[in-house]
Amino acid sequence: MLRLTFLIRRKRDLSRADMQRYWLDKHGSLVAGHSRSLGVLRYVQVHTTDDDHSRLPGRRGEMEEPYDGVAEVWWESKDAMVEATRSKEGRQVDRILREDEEHFIDLTRSVAWFNYEYPQVNPTPENIVATERSSLVKLYFPLRHLESLSVEEAQWYWRTHHGPVIRRQAHGSGILRYQQVHRDEPELTAAINSSRGSEIEPYLGHAEVWMDRNSMGNPTPENKAASRRAYEDEANFIDFERSSMFLTKEHVIVDHR
Structure with a gap:
């Protein structure tokens, strides 16, 4: 299954609340109405919360400012996506969506990439969905790798070394679900960013973690130890200063699975 991750920064003249309202009420309906034409299997809007995100990095130090949200789109396969979006109707719909994005997204400061889930x-x-009314939140961690590593080396380490570190301590960390989402399909990624005028370098991928707020407020000794081990291993492949971290809520707009 092919997935698109689109990190969004709002236009400077909009508040986050106004941007998210337009995105959900207006743009979401527009995407839903054209989802079959685009071959979309699933479409989720991930809205950044009003939490104090400056506390999240902890010992990771200074990180990039949080994005205002993330658009997530799934297709059954790369071939299905290409066939649908490059058809005459697909190109027309993409033009309609891109024109509407300009009402609320600062496209030059936003960035997208295609990827696969691990x-x-x-x-x-x-x-598991971090809905608006639940106590669940989804931690978004778009990350860039150390310059001393190639993309392949960093993704290999992330998948084969860091993954087991987190899995072993998931229960003590309060993790309900954890996915690595690795950037791939460089030609498709370059094309979508070019079409939207992005000036941002795509990330290596992102980690996404679902947690319950009730387990976050009073960290246990196990939580603290798990966080320390996670950070120590992340430092082997992540460039924290060029990465970001923020809490979100999910709005499932389309689900044809």
């Missing part, structure tokens, strides 16, 4: 802590059925 589930790490993944209970079944896969129905």
Whole structure:
């Protein structure tokens, strides 16, 4: 399954609340109405919360400012996506969506990439969603790798070394679900960013973690030890200053699975 991650920064003249309202009420309906034409399997809006995100990095130090949200789109396969979006109707719909994005997104400061998921802590059925009314939140961690590593080396370490570190301590960390989402399909990624005028370098990928707020407020000794081990291993492949971290809520707009 192919996935698109689109990190969004709002236009400077909009508040986050106004931007998210337009995105959900207006743009979300527009995407939903054209989802079949685009071959979209699933479309989720991930809205950044009003939490104090400056506290999240902890010992990681200074990180990039949080984005205002993330658009997530899934297709059954790369071939299905290419066939649908490059058809005459698909190109027309993309033009309509891009024109509407300009009403609320600062496209030059936003960035997208195509990727594939590598589930790490993944209970079944896969129905954990950090909805607006639940106590669940989804931690978004778009990350860039150390310059001393190639993309392939960093993704290999992330998948084969860091993944097991987190899996072993998931229970003590309060993690309900954890996925690594690795950037891929460089030609498609370059094309979508070019079409939207992005000036931002795509990330290596992102980690996403679902947690319950009730387990975050009063960290246990196990939580603290797990956080320390996670950070120590992250430092082997992540450039923290060029990465970001923020809490979000999910709005499932389309789900044809």
